């Protein structure tokens with residue numbers, strides 16, 4: 001999933017809206033209003049990526065140590081057909097490849113979901129070549145002291161880690177792979193899905209009860225997977241951004257599943273979340289993975305000058321200057337359709353926390369647990385677990 005921030009376009013928020021927003025924060029309850037009444041799952045997003053370079057075995061292991069129920073690898077394919085974990089086919093931001101003179105000639109421009117990107121792409125490297133690279137922290141706000149230490153893991157290594165960590169901890173550690181840019185990989189002659197299914201079968205992960213959930217932002221690959229496996233499937237639901245009023249904004253390529261764009265299907269991501277859309281999703285998936293503003297958004301407050309007010313007085317307009325809005329009906333409607341809801345992405349950095357949370361990242365988790373989410377993707381699984389288990 002991509003990193004997103006809120007836009008700072010100024011739109012007025014009424015007093016009535018603010019009062020309604022305050023009432024949504026409510027008092028945490030002891031029960032979890034999830035689809036099946038179980039405790040919501042904590043999914044270690046790219047591992048414990050708030051602490052260590054994402055998509056490394058060290059990051060996944062730290063997530064397990066912090067209590068995550070699932071670890072979440074994003075899958076891309078190498079030139080020689082191996083499944084590895086990277087957030088994107090473009091590995092420029094998350095590895096030291098740009099500093100390797102032996103690979104300088106591999107720099108190129110490729111189209112991913114209709115958008116030209118320049119850099120280095122996993123599909124142009126063999127696994128052996130990629131193994132010589134080292135991961136780095138792509139987020140400027142996070143600790144870079146671990147850069148250069150860890151290799152890119154294969155999906156097989158991640159499945160092995162989940163098994164060994166399950167044995168070590170006595171908990172069942174699930175794996176939550178995302179098929180990244182399925183259309184891109186098909187066009188490259190390196191489809192993800194057959195490789196994914198073959199490996200899952202090798203590890204005995206073929207049933208609905210298996211500790212595996214497959215996620216995708218595209219639709220047609222999930223529909224195809226539904227015919228081939230009983231493993232749980234999740235339809236991810238993205239957007240481009242959120243405006244100051246709290247409405248999601250839709251700009252390509254984040255406006256719709258990319259296979260919809262290719263097929264000239266006019267439906268957008270929000271169309272998947274209407275009761276009609278959810279009924280359709282239910283025909284091929286077990287749950288939805290929506291960006292969290294679809295469940296409960298937040299708005300800026302305008303000052304007398306018509307601009308967003310700097311509520312925390314830090315001289316910048318960020319999410320910390322937003323106030324929570326009332327929740328939508330998406331969780332309720334998804335549960336009514338028989339779909340579980342796993343929301344993304346939860347992060348602890350102060351500029352990302354709404355003013356309502358007063359700097360306490362646990363407050364955000366508690367708000368979404370109270371809404372009935374069945375799980376959530378967190379870069380900081382220790383905080384997600386602490387917020388859940390202290391309820």
Ligand SMILES: [Ca+2]
Nearest residue numbers: 310314316317
């Ligand atoms: Ca501010």
